[in-house]
Amino acid sequence: VSKAAQLYRETADLLGSGAEARWMLDAAMPHLGIAGQEVPDDVAQELRRMVARRRAGEPLQYVLGTWAFRTLELRVDRRVLIPRPETEQVVSCALEELRSAALRPGPTRTRTRTLHAVDLGTGSGAIALSLAAEAGLDGSPPLEVWATDDSADALAVAGDNLSLLACTDPQSAGRVRLAQGSWFDALHPGLAGNLDLVVSNPPYVSAAEWQVLDPVVRDHEPREALVAGDTGREALETIVSLAPHWLAPHGSLVVELAPHQAEAVAGLAASCGFAGVEVRSDLAGRPRALVARRSRE
Numbered sequence: 686v687s688k689a690a691q692l693y694r695e696t697a698d699l700l701g702s703g704a705e706a707r708w709m710l711d712a713a714m715p716h717l718g719i720a721g722q723e724v725p726d727d728v729a730q731e732l733r734r735m736v737a738r739r740r741a742g743e744p745l746q747y748v749l750g751t752w753a754f755r756t757l758e759l760r761v762d763r764r765v766l767i768p769r770p771e772t773e774q775v776v777s778c779a780l781e782e783l784r785s786a787a788l789r790p791g792p793t794r795t796r797t798r799t800l801h802a803v804d805l806g807t808g809s810g811a812i813a814l815s816l817a818a819e820a821g822l823d824g825s826p827p828l829e830v831w832a833t834d835d836s837a838d839a840l841a842v843a844g845d846n847l848s849l850l851a852c853t854d855p856q857s858a859g860r861v862r863l864a865q866g867s868w869f870d871a872l873h874p875g876l877a878g879n880l881d882l883v884v885s886n887p888p889y890v891s892a893a894e895w896q897v898l899d900p901v902v903r904d905h906e907p908r909e910a911l912v913a914g915d916t917g918r919e920a921l922e923t924i925v926s927l928a929p930h931w932l933a934p935h936g937s938l939v940v941e942l943a944p945h946q947a948e949a950v951a952g953l954a955a956s957c958g959f960a961g962v963e964v965r966s967d968l969a970g971r972p973r974a975l976v977a978r979r980s981r982e
């Protein structure tokens with residue numbers, strides 16, 4: 686039995702999961718693979734450190750240090766929320782809105798104007814980098830994506846992920862700009878009235894809900910990435926009510942929310958003057974994203 690296979694068995698036993706053991710071995714020794722005969726001591730030690738962290742309750746994604754999101758492999762650590770599958774769906778909604786925006790003539794009646802998008806509370810950069818990587822297909826108009834966060838720590842992680850994207854896909858990375866600040870305060874005032882898309886997965890957990898979250902989440906992911914305030918709707922309300930000022934006349938707002946918030950937030954969007962307001966469901970059929978357009982066309 687090779688040392689790698691033995692290590693795999695030990696790791697799987699300790700974690701009680703063959704799948705997690707496989708993930709960790711792949712992360713600790715990406716070039717060796719389980720078939721490798723020898724495992725250098727420093728690699729075995731690193732693996733033991735990872736197992737200890739996981740056994741102490743840390744989320745698998747932080748222990749691995751990277752996590753897949755749509756087409757990207759993102760660095761993640763405790764400075765940022767772990768990107769979730771439901772947010773991948775939010776990106777699909779946002780890409781759809783950008784495609785519709787690309788078909789509309791711009792103010793100069795040309796189709797080559799630059800589209801402007803903003804991801805508020807970008808965290809690891811999951812949404813903004815995905816938009817940059819996936820919206821720029823051949824023939825689509827130029828795109829500029831602002832990735833904002835009020836946490837300097839989170840923006841540092843987004844910056845690392847942007848640098849990684851720049852290594853493999855410099856053209857997509859060149860579409861992204863980072864900016865620090867609270868929600869729309871991070872943006873240059875000249876963008877007001879010019880955004881084709883505002884997208885956000887803001888904190889939407891209430892302070893009381895946070896107390897009873899799964900400890901894997903509550904004790905490790907940043908509280909400020911999860912908790913909005915006493916109702917949980919505070920950040921959503923700020924973003925929905927300020928978005929009309931920043932969006933172009935045909936611009937769209939896409940926000941992730943919890944199912945029980947959908948009705949209230951959709952009502953708020955309608956009262957803020959959005960003409961077309963829809964709530965979209967995730968793969969499990971739960972209402973998870975609000976799509977609101979400034980005009981009905």
Ligand SMILES: C[S@@+](CC[C@H](N)C(=O)[O-])C[C@H]1O[C@@H](n2cnc3c(N)ncnc32)[C@H](O)[C@@H]1O
Pocket residue numbers: 765766767768769772805806807808809810811812833834835836839866867868886887888889909910911
């Ligand atoms: C739920 S996390 C989303 C992270 C990432 N967009 C994703 O979907 O995985 C919310 C993010 O909003 C940021 N945030 C919290 N309050 C903010 C504020 N007032 N202004 C800007 N960003 C804020 C947090 O730092 C965190 O990165």
